[in-house]
Amino acid sequence: xxxxxxxxxxxxxxxxxxxxxxxxxxxxxxxxxxxxxxxxxxxxxxxxxxxxxxxxxxxxxxxxxxxxxxxxxxxxxxxxxxxxxxxxxxxxxxxxxxxxxxxxxxxxxxxxxxxxxxxxxxxxxxxxxxxxxxxxxxxxxxxxxxxxxxxxxxxxxxxxxxxxxxxxxxxxxxxxxxxxxxxxxxxxxxxxxxxxxxxxxxxxxxxxxxxxxxxxxxxxxxxxxxxxxxxxxxxxxxxxxxxxxxxxxxxxxxxxxxxxx
Amino acid sequence: xxxxxxxxxxxxxxxxxxxxxxxxxxxxxxxxxxxxxxxxxxxxxxxxxxxxxxxxxxxxxxxxxxxxxxxxxxxxxxxxxxxxxxxxxxxxxxxxxxxxxxxxxxxxxxxxxxxxxxxxxxxxxxxxxxxxxxxxxxxxxxxxxxxxxxxxxxxxxxxxxxxxxxxxxxxxxxxxxxxxxxxxxxxxxxxxxxxxxxxxxxxxxxxxxxxxxxxxxxxxxxxxxxxxxxxxxxxxxxxxxxxxxxxxxxxxxxxxxxxxx
Ligand SMILES: Nc1ncnc2c1ncn2[C@@H]1O[C@H](COP(=O)(O)OP(=O)(O)O)[C@@H](O)[C@H]1O
Ligand SMILES: [Mg+2]
Numbered sequence: 122x123x124x125x126x127x128x129x130x131x132x133x134x135x136x137x138x139x140x141x142x143x144x145x146x147x148x149x150x151x152x153x154x155x156x157x158x159x160x161x162x163x164x165x166x167x168x169x170x171x172x173x174x175x176x177x178x179x180x181x182x183x184x185x186x187x188x189x190x191x192x193x194x195x196x197x198x199x200x201x202x203x204x205x206x207x208x209x210x211x212x213x214x215x216x217x218x219x220x221x222x223x224x225x226x227x228x229x230x231x232x233x234x235x236x237x238x239x240x241x242x243x244x245x246x247x248x249x250x251x252x253x254x255x256x257x258x259x260x261x262x263x264x265x266x267x268x269x270x271x272x273x274x275x276x277x278x279x280x281x282x283x284x285x286x287x288x289x290x291x292x293x294x295x296x297x298x299x300x301x302x303x304x305x306x307x308x309x310x311x312x313x314x315x316x317x318x319x320x321x322x323x324x325x326x327x328x329x330x331x332x333x334x335x336x337x338x339x340x341x342x343x344x345x346x347x348x349x350x351x352x353x354x355x356x357x358x359x360x361x362x363x364x365x366x367x368x369x370x371x372x373x374x375x376x377x378x379x380x381x382x
Numbered sequence: 383x384x385x386x387x388x389x390x391x392x393x394x395x396x397x398x399x400x401x402x403x404x405x406x407x408x409x410x411x412x413x414x415x416x417x418x419x420x421x422x423x424x425x426x427x428x429x430x431x432x433x434x435x436x437x438x439x440x441x442x443x444x445x446x447x448x449x450x451x452x453x454x455x456x457x458x459x460x461x462x463x464x465x466x467x468x469x470x471x472x473x474x475x476x477x478x479x480x481x482x483x484x485x486x487x488x489x490x491x492x493x494x495x496x497x498x499x500x501x502x503x504x505x506x507x508x509x510x511x512x513x514x515x516x517x518x519x520x521x522x523x524x525x526x527x528x529x530x531x532x533x534x535x536x537x538x539x540x541x542x543x544x545x546x547x548x549x550x551x552x553x554x555x556x557x558x559x560x561x562x563x564x565x566x567x568x569x570x571x572x573x574x575x576x577x578x579x580x581x582x583x584x585x586x587x588x589x590x591x592x593x594x595x596x597x598x599x600x601x602x603x604x605x606x607x608x609x610x611x612x613x614x615x616x617x618x619x620x621x622x623x624x625x626x627x628x629x630x631x632x633x634x635x636x637x638x639x640x641x642x643x
Contacts, residue, residue, distance in 0.1 A: 286470065286472050286473070286474035286475075287474050287475060287476045289436065289470070289474055290468065290470060290474035290475070290487070290540075290543070291487055291490060292436065292463075293434055293436055293463060293466075293468040294463060294464065294467070294468070294487065294488050294490060294491045294543070294544075294547055295459075295460045295461070295462075295463035295464040295490070295491020295492070295547075296487070296490035296491050296493075296498065297460070297490075297495060297498055299495060299498070299499050300490045300493065300495075300498035300499055303498075303499050303501070304476070304483075304487055304490065304501060305476050305487075308476050308478050308479050309476055309477070309478060311478065312478075
């Protein structure tokens with residue numbers, strides 16, 4: 122019986138690997154992708170990057186401009202995340218199994234969050250491009266919608282997992298619904314909630330770069346501009362600036378996490 | 383002495399097949415110290431929570447302070463709960479908040495929505511909270527976070543939170559089940575003291591028969607959702623204990639002592 126079980130598992134794994142291999146071969150054939158050429162071109166690409174893609178003296182003059190756009194992107198990400206966090210908290214509390222008000226509103230709240238979550242930020246920016254055109258608002262809204270969906274789910278799970286003892290105690294003392302949420306649910310979940318918010322800000326700064334290319338704003342726009350005008354030195358400086366900014370943000374948020382836990 | 387609480391033919395059904403309480407009737411006089419004992423699953427927690435309507439009884443009437451509380455609407459229910467303090471096995475504090483904040487939570491039931499949400503407490507309320515913490519021997523811990531306290535200290539914070547409500551009655555659901563014998567004695571002594579000096583009626587669910595015998599004026603034995611004993615500690619003979627705990631009682635005897643915890 123037990124031997125059977127192990128054998129079955131092995132057969133399943135083998136089957137899965139074979140399937141994966143077949144899918145890969147099929148994809149290569151269909152897309153006419155030359156695997157050998159794909160891999161041999163890696164050193165060539167590296168060689169090109171080494172000889173072109175690095176900041177030079179002239180590109181340093183662009184630094185103030187780059188810094189300006191980077192700040193804009195950072196602020197847009199933080200602003201979008203903050204507002205999304207507030208909206209997500211409301212939806213999470215109303216939709217959660219433990220603090221939810223139940224009934225049609227909870228269901229509606231959960232459905233809204235699911236819809237927003239399942240549309241990617243890039244998809245949001247393309248949708249919003251139609252209505253708002255190429256400007257900062259499009260990027261801001263795309264980040265907002267994406268973060269809202271993600272944070273609602275993360276917050277709902279955090280609240281669901283929280284021990285509800287203090288909620289029971291406050292209700293037993295006669296406290297109203299909003300008081301219970303403010304004095305019990307939020308203080309108990311605060312470290313986890315903040316941790317999710319920081320995580321979303323980090324993610325959004327990365328996303329904002331891509332969205333910037335799509336919507337023609339922020340640091341992404343600048344990269345696109347330099348790259349298309351063959352100013353590879355400045356483009357590489359943009360990439361470097363983004364990497365450094367993300368590293369700084371990450372260490373700041375790690376520090377904040379340590380302090381609030 | 384006047385009757386403070388009366389249950390008339392109270393039954394509680396969970397779902398379609400779990401009958402947690404069936405036809406419970408008894409009355410509690412003002413200032414009484416009543417222990418409810420019985421094996422786990424007997425319905426003690428359910429019974430206690432019916433008294434402040436944290437759980438809705440399926441049928442029967444509950445009279446508290448000369449009013450039929452089963453008919454109470456939202457506003458009256460809130461008022462009722464301010465006059466009944468509740469103490470829990472797992473203390474049910476907001477662990478990340480300070481002792482004084484947790485104690486003041488006991489006042490939230492008296493607040494308007496705005497004052498409650500903002501957590502605005504009067505000087506008088508703060509003074510009262512300090513005084514109660516002093517009586518319970520927690521003056522050194524007032525500004526400590528609750529997650530830094532021992533179990534016995536946490537339970538004293540729970541008692542302070544209930545007392546700051548100015549209750550007529552305390553409902554205690556296994557208040558010493560998670561405590562060591564020394565801390566248990568401190569908590570039970572405080573409860574007895576509250577009952578005798580402040581005239582607050584105490585109803586306490588207990589797992590430990592010996593504790594119930596030495597502290598109560600009266601013992602109610604519950605088994606499978608019905609009352610099988612209601613009388614003085616002195617009248618609780620071995621036979622009657624066997625009636626409450628069933629076969630479990632002989633095991634307890636076999637392992638020595640009358641401690642059912
Ligand atoms: N929320 C609930 N839903 C369904 N059944 C419950 C619920 N709470 C308690 N019960 C059942 O009701 C019975 C009494 O439970 P409880 O009042 O917790 O007993 P005790 O506190 O004496 O251990 C048990 O059989 C328990 O499984
Ligand atoms: Mg219980």
